[in-house]
Every structure is written in structure tokens, then in C-alpha cells.
Amino acid sequence: MLEANAVFFDTHVHLDRLPQTMDLKQELGRAAGFLIRDFLIPGVERCGWPALFDTARSVPGALAAPGLHPLAADQWDGEVETELDRFLDDPKTVAVGEIGLDGLLDFPPPGLQEEALRGQLRLAVSRGRPVVIHCRKAMGRLLAILKEEGAQQVGGIAHAFSGSPETALELVRLGFAIGFGGTLTYPGAKRASEVLAKLPEDWVVLETDAPDMAPWPHRGKPNRPAYLALVAERVAALRGWTLEETARITSANARRVLRLQVTGDR
Numbered sequence: 674m675l676e677a678n679a680v681f682f683d684t685h686v687h688l689d690r691l692p693q694t695m696d697l698k699q700e701l702g703r704a705a706g707f708l709i710r711d712f713l714i715p716g717v718e719r720c721g722w723p724a725l726f727d728t729a730r731s732v733p734g735a736l737a738a739p740g741l742h743p744l745a746a747d748q749w750d751g752e753v754e755t756e757l758d759r760f761l762d763d764p765k766t767v768a769v770g771e772i773g774l775d776g777l778l779d780f781p782p783p784g785l786q787e788e789a790l791r792g793q794l795r796l797a798v799s800r801g802r803p804v805v806i807h808c809r810k811a812m813g814r815l816l817a818i819l820k821e822e823g824a825q826q827v828g829g830i831a832h833a834f835s836g837s838p839e840t841a842l843e844l845v846r847l848g849f850a851i852g853f854g855g856t857l858t859y860p861g862a863k864r865a866s867e868v869l870a871k872l873p874e875d876w877v878v879l880e881t882d883a884p885d886m887a888p889w890p891h892r893g894k895p896n897r898p899a900y901l902a903l904v905a906e907r908v909a910a911l912r913g914w915t916l917e918e919t920a921r922i923t924s925a926n927a928r929r930v931l932r933l934q935v936t937g938d939r
């Protein structure tokens with residue numbers, strides 16, 4: 674179903690956390706069949722960082738964004754900061770993630786989430802690293818913190834974005850590309866398509882968030898790296914791009930915001 678010469682970049686995929694029923698090599702083989710060859714693996718919690726890097730080193734085309742997800746914000750302290758700082762020296766690291774605020778979580782409380790977010794933003798800014806943002810039901814607060822911490826100096830990617838077109842454009846002004854994934858493919862996904870329609874093309878990137886957030890028609894089942902193709906097809910249809918243009922544009926955007934060489938092959 675999919676033909677393109679340029680390769681696709683999955684800017685948010687937990688290759689280190691696929692269910693045991695999935696074989697990583699096989700999944701990557703399926704993805705390669707759709708020309709999905711570049712992957713950014715975000716961190717979730719501290720104890721997962723070593724495995725994240727093992728996976729990133731074992732997969733050609735994989736890069737790492739270590740950090741604490743808001744669900745693990747209570748782990749943030751001086752010791753973790755030192756450890757994260759050390760992981761930022763790893764040649765596989767290109768960003769800090771996934772960090773942010775999640776208003777749907779009962780724990781950790783907002784104060785702890787904010788503390789971990791600010792601490793990680795400060796580290797990212799001081800090290801000149803872009804950030805991968807996770808935010809649910811806390812967009813106003815997030816934008817205020819991003820500005821206060823000078824996040825526009827590094828920018829990054831707003832992953833699984835669920836806000837309004839206006840908020841998306843505000844993030845773009847701060848240097849953040851907007852990540853489109855499974856939700857865009859759901860029937861009746863009005864908001865995500867509205868955001869996609871209003872976004873300048875330089876700020877659109879693709880993601881699966883596998884093994885979560887499976888696109889239509891796999892909703893509710895484990896998500897797979899190869900399903901980025903379904904997201905790409907939807908983006909192509911909504912923007913009026915060919916699949917090749919979709920690959921070329923979104924991969925170039927990912928490389929630019931992640932500050933990778935723009936020349937293609939790594």
C-alpha cells in the first residue's frame with residue numbers, strides 16, 4: 674500500500690518496551706518494509722534507561738531521549754539528575770524526554786511533576802539538547818513553564834499533541850514540532866486534523882508511541898512500529914502530499930528539531 678523513496682522517522686517509539694509477544698527484529702523488519710528506518714526512543718523512568726540504551730545501540734537508526742515521564746516525576750532528585758546528565762554524553766542521545774505534565778494522573782501530584790519538568794528543562798537548556806514533551810490536560814501550565822525555563826533555546830517535539838490549533842502554533846513559536854500519531858487516524862478525529870491543516874509544513878512530525886496508541890483499525894490492540902505507515906497515509910491524505918513528500922518533509926523536520934545532520938544517511 675505504501676511506496677516512497679524517502680525514509681520515515683518515527684519520532685516517538687518505545688522500542689525498549691514492546692510486549693514480549695513481539696519480536697523486536699521482526700517488528701523492525703516489518704517497519705523497514707514500509708521504509709520506516711529512523712526511530713527516537715524516549716525515556717520513561719530511571720530504571721529503564723540502561724535498557725533503553727541497550728536497545729538504541731542494537732538498532733541501526735535508533736536514537737535516545739532519556740528522561741523522566743511525568744508518571745515517574747517523583748524519582749527526580751540530585752542523584753537522578755547526575756545520572757541523566759551522564760546519559761546526555763552518550764553518542765546515541767539527541768534529546769531529553771519524555772518530560773512534561775499529565776493532568777490525568779492521580780500520582781505524582783502536580784507539584785512533583787512540575788519540579789521534575791523544570792529540573793529536566795534546565796538540564797536540557799544548559800546542555801543545548803531539545804526536549805520531547807508529554808502533556809495531557811495541563812497545556813496552559815506547560816506553556817508558562819516552557820517560557821519561564823527558556824525552552825525556546827532548545828525546542829523539540831510536542832508528542833501526542835491534543836490541544837487546539839492556537840496552542841500548536843504557540844508551541845511552534847517556541848521551536849516545537851507537533852507529533853502526529855494514532856489519534857489522527859480515528860474516525861471523527863476532528864481536532865487533530867484541524868491542527869494538522871493549520872500547521873506550517875516545517876513543523877509536522879510523525880510518531881507511533883508504540884506499543885501504545887495503536888492507529889485505526891488496530892485501536893485498543895498493541896501498537897507496532899510498522900503502523901507508522903497508517904499515520905503517514907492519513908497525514909498525506911489530509912495535507913494533499915504524496916507519501917514520498919510526507920516522508921521527506923516530516924523526516925527533515927525531525928532531523929532539524931533534533932539537531933541532526935540534514936544530509937540523510939547517518
Ligand SMILES: [Zn+2]
Pocket residue numbers: 685687715771882
Ligand atoms: Zn511515549
